[in-house]
Amino acid sequence: MPLHHAHLDALREALKSEEHHARAEWTRIGGLPLHERVEQGASWSGVRFEQIAAFRKRELRVLARGVLHEGISSGDAVIVNGQRGRCVGWDPKVAELSFDKVRWDDIAGASTVDIGFEASTWVEYRKALERADEASSPLADALLAGVPEPESGAHVAPPQNLEWSELNASQATAANAAFNAANLAIIHGPPGTGKTRTLVALLQRLSGVRWALAESNAAVDNLALGAAAVGMKVARVGPLHRMTGPIRALSVDQQMLDGPWSAALKAIDRDIGRAADGPGKWKLFDQRRELQDVARAAVLDQADVIATTFGSLARRAQELPPADTAVVDEVTQAIEPAVWAAVPHVKRLVLAGDPHQMGPVVLEPGNILERGILDRLGDLGVPMPMLGTQHRMNATIMELVRGVYGPDYGAHQSVADHRLADLDGVVGSSPAATWPAALFVDTAGMGEEERDPVSQSVFNVTEVGVVGAALATLLDAGVQPEQIGVIAPYSAQVARLSALAEAEGIEVATVNAFQGREAEVIVMSFTRSNPDGELGFVADRRRLTVAVTRARRLLVMCGDSATLGRHSDFAELLDQVELHSVWQSPWDAALPS
DSSP: OOOOOHHHHHHHHHHHHHHHHHHHHHHHHHTSOHHHHHHTTSEEESOEEEEEOOSSTTEEEEEEESOOOTTSOTTOEEEETTEEEEEEEEOSSEEEEEEESOOHHHHTTOOEEEEOOOOHHHHHHHHHHHHHHHSOOHHHHHHHHOOOOOOTTOOOOOOOOOOOTTSOHHHHHHHHHHHHOSSEEEEEOOTTSOHHHHHHHHHHHOOSOEEEEESSHHHHHHHHHHHHHTTOOEEEOSOGGGOOGGGGGGBHHHHHHHSTTHHHHHHHHHHHHHSOTTHHHHHHHHHHHHHHHHHHHHHHHTOSEEEEEHHHHHHHGGGSOOEEEEEESSGGGSOHHHHHTTGGGEEEEEEEEOTTSOOOOOSSTTOGGGSOHHHHHHHTTOOOOBOOEESSSOHHHHGGGHHHHOTTOEEOHHHHTOOGGGSTTOOTTSGGGGSOSEEEEEOTTSOOOEEOTTTOOEEOHHHHHHHHHHHHHHHHTTOOGGGEEEEESSHHHHHHHHTOGGGTTSEEEEHHHHTTOOEEEEEEEOOOOOTTOOOGGGGOHHHHHHHHTSEEEEEEEEEOHHHHTTSHHHHHHHHHSEEEETTSTTGGGGSOO
């Protein structure tokens, strides 16, 4: 059946184009020499394989041992000796790989693992758009045309004004609007304002099965753990091997293993391990699958909240109990077709996010998938009540984005004046404890950016040194490594920052990866330094907003003011913060001796 909504048709074509672009990039990387593929995280080299017990018919499971750099991780498709498989578990020294209909002899002599190309998510998103188009609904209509005004004379049920004692005033207003929405509601949550807290409170008040969705595993896990903490029964759908820490106990697979089916599943696994290949063993595999299906359905049927990523939802929505309402956290991180994966299965969507933070990651420049769904719905006039009180940042740091969010955005009194010196263990007389809450170390004239010859990503040696000096001073002051985050726009800079001796135990990540996260202290390297004032994607106002709103008590930024200051957003930032020269102590430790 052909699509009849022009917007859905455009999304489908955009998905095809993005898939083509991604496949071409994968092919390009696959053609590089092995050492370059390893450097880019697309291959592991020098791997030793060891066969282990399998749990499915015609499955081969192996352990891959060696130095397994990040890049290939749990859930990724892999290729070994031309045989396609999947990584189902990873750490830096050993990974577990699964292959279907592959013999041990086919891979036993190999020493390299290459990342494979996975098209299934794009395929499932296109199918989701087709399903949404074939089954019109009030929710689909609202997503396409906006929320309609009630017809004159139509009977409209009066809104329920619920008590939200656990929420502040703006959170309660947004939660009430979402609770009373017929089919579509948006909650605008600037940094630190408690989007997840608001969604959890809403999930508590809703009845029936509820879906909790997000693009990333981290965002879904936050929702799931929040719902579980207030006593809701949560079923976290997704591969168990991708879950660590307390979220594992909420996974469907773990609840199956811990439930009344545990003994029977273990008994079948024991029998499978003892059985010789042949019809008897294949029958045991079939029995195990049937028992798993029964156990999985029981776990899902007993859940109040079913939590999963959009990627898993697109593949497994038909297997899940339908929900009246799906709440979505960090919706700005998702491409719009991902959101449509839920539409045929729910009556109401509550989308929470911030259009002033970064949108979805899209590989093809200019693809319409770069535009977040909140931007489009905002243009259609869909109400977007904003959460106004943030509980994260010192007021000085918050003021850096006052122009983005307006006068209704303010710091709660519990955080407005908190400083680094207030942290337990921090020496109040140390230099770091006397720094202002937001400062900028200017590296102008001290060395330009460079490009990594393999990845073509940008790095800046001078700024690596400045970050090292900042970390050394912070650690000497008594700040703990887990209280510090280091961020930069480019992967090449992140790699060099991660290699600093002072960075041991400290999380170092790209700005994109740190979205939705926070730390007591953030040290930021803007990286770009060139005579032409070129910033590339660093010039994106949304990326700057994310970067400066991750810190709770102290934000240390380093960059080239001559390069950055040519752009109005950065010129404004430089006017708002205390400037330090790289010639000052302790920053001069970064200068060549």
